[in-house]
Amino acid sequence: xxxxxxxxxxxxxxxxxxxxLALGLAGGVGGTVATxxxxxxxxxxxxxxxxxxxxxxxxxxxxxxxxxxEQGSPGVTGKQGEQGTPGVTGERGPAGPSGSSxxxxxxxxxxxxxxxxxxxxxxxxxxxxxxxxxxIAGAIGPVGPEGPAGSAGAKGEKGNKGDxxxxxxxxxxxxxxxxxxxxxxxxxxxxxPAGPAGASAxxxxxxxxARPLLAQGTAAVQFTDEVSSPTPAASNDxxxxxLPESGTYRLTYVxxxxxxxxxxxxxxxxxxxxxxxxxxxDEAAIGTATPIAGSAVERSMLDVNIALVLSMRxxxxxxxxxxxxxxxxxxxxxxxxxSASDFQxxxxxxxxxxxxxxxT
Numbered sequence: 621x622x623x624x625x626x627x628x629x630x631x632x633x634x635x636x637x638x639x640x641l642a643l644g645l646a647g648g649v650g651g652t653v654a655t656x657x658x659x660x661x662x663x664x665x666x667x668x669x670x671x672x673x674x675x676x677x678x679x680x681x682x683x684x685x686x687x688x689x690e691q692g693s694p695g696v697t698g699k700q701g702e703q704g705t706p707g708v709t710g711e712r713g714p715a716g717p718s719g720s721s722x723x724x725x726x727x728x729x730x731x732x733x734x735x736x737x738x739x740x741x742x743x744x745x746x747x748x749x750x751x752x753x754x755x756i757a758g759a760i761g762p763v764g765p766e767g768p769a770g771s772a773g774a775k776g777e778k779g780n781k782g783d784x785x786x787x788x789x790x791x792x793x794x795x796x797x798x799x800x801x802x803x804x805x806x807x808x809x810x811x812x813p814a815g816p817a818g819a820s821a822x823x824x825x826x827x828x829x830a831r832p833l834l835a836q837g838t839a840a841v842q843f844t845d846e847v848s849s850p851t852p853a854a855s856n857d858x859x860x861x862x863l864p865e866s867g868t869y870r871l872t873y874v875x876x877x878x879x880x881x882x883x884x885x886x887x888x889x890x891x892x893x894x895x896x897x898x899x900x901x902d903e904a905a906i907g908t909a910t911p912i913a914g915s916a917v918e919r920s921m922l923d924v925n926i927a928l929v930l931s932m933r934x935x936x937x938x939x940x941x942x943x944x945x946x947x948x949x950x951x952x953x954x955x956x957x958x959s960a961s962d963f964q965x966x967x968x969x970x971x972x973x974x975x976x977x978x979x980t
Contacts, residue, residue: 715791723782730804751874751940753847754975756822772807821979822870824853828861828974833967834877838960840903841972854955854976859903861955861976870977871897871912872944873957877919878969879938886932891963893919893935897974898956899947906958915945935965 828843840859846852853869855862863869875895896911920936947953957974 717789718791727801727804751876751973753827754825754872756825756849769810775804775807823867823978823980824849824851825975825977826852826854826856826861828854828856828976830972831969832972834959834961834970835967836961836964838907838958840906840956840958843957843972843974853978859956861957861974863949863953863955863976863978864951865978866950867948867978867980869947869949870944870975870979871915871947871955872942872975872977873897873915874940874942874971874973875917875957875959876940876971877938878971881937881966881968883922883934883937884966885964886934887921887963887965889923889933891921891933893959893961893963893965895919895941895943896958896960897943897945898958899949900953901956903956906956907960911958912945912947915943917941917943937968 826846826848829845830841830843832839832841834841842858843856843861846856848854853863855864873895894916896916898906898909899912901909919941920939922932922934922936924930924932947955955974955976957972959970
């Protein structure tokens with residue numbers, strides 16, 4: 621220890637070091653003084669004497685403010701307040717009285733239905749005769765008079781309308797009422813008079829016939845015989861029938877294949893044999909052209925399918941096929957009768973008749 625000048629007890633070296641360390645950590649002037657005191661004590665005091673305590677240094681400067689702390693967690697939401705008591709509903713006002721309805725009139729009685737006339741008796745059917753040359757068509761007879769219509773029943777009188785009741789105060793809407801009774805159907809108006817009959821007189825005609833052998837493929841028939849009115853309706857050059865004047869023509873053909881040909885093959889389900897008339901179509905283009913509307917007629921096919929015994933489809937031999945068509949032609953137009961078969965078959969003799977009539 622080192623003796624103090626004022627005679628006070630000397631501080632030990634450990635005490636001086638402790639104070640000096642505390643003051644040095646605080647920084648500033650006091651820290652410097654404390655360091656000097658430690659240095660002096662170390663150099664002057666004997667090893668067995670405690671160091672003298674130095675004078676306390678001045679307080680150090682205030683340190684800089686620390687950084688702001690983290691945001692705290694939000695507080696728990698408070699409970700919702702209780703629902704207030706609802707107010708009392710006001711009383712409903714009384715309904716006004718309903719007005720009375722007027723009296724409904726009676727519905728008139730419906731008239732009786734007239735008695736229909738009795739149909740005439742049908743005459744017996746006569747036997748079918750052989751096909752002959754078609755004669756000139758006669759004029760159409762006048763239309764017979766129309767039968768009298770049955771008398772209509774008297775319509776009932778309409779009932780009187782009741783007096784309207786006094787208007788009452790508007791009440792509540794009542795339930796939906798029942799549907800009212802449907803009114804009586806009005807009388808049918810009289811039928812208008814029939815229009816005049818159109819003219820159908822034939823100005824001229826020509827009949828062409830042939831008996832070709834027709835088989836598989838497409839062929840225009842070449843006519844060999846002709847019967848015409850004094851002024852022919854058409855001329856014939858082999859398979860081409862020419863219409864010499866403009867106007868409306870009625871074209872009718874009849875094709876009757878011979879029934880003596882024996883069927884020897886079965887054909888597919890889509891095979892066809894078709895007769896038809898072509899207007900202004902060259903013979904080379906017939907395979908892709910369209911026949912006159914209503915003139916194409918297919919020959920009948922026999923279709924047999926007996927399980928495990930027989931399955932066959934073939935053309936029916938014999939029969940007669942015909943069609944009538946109308947064309948508006950210009951002078952020099954042509955007409956051809958064509959037979960078209962897409963399956964192999966024996967050549968069949970066929971009687972073909974083409975009737976050409978100029979109507980206008």
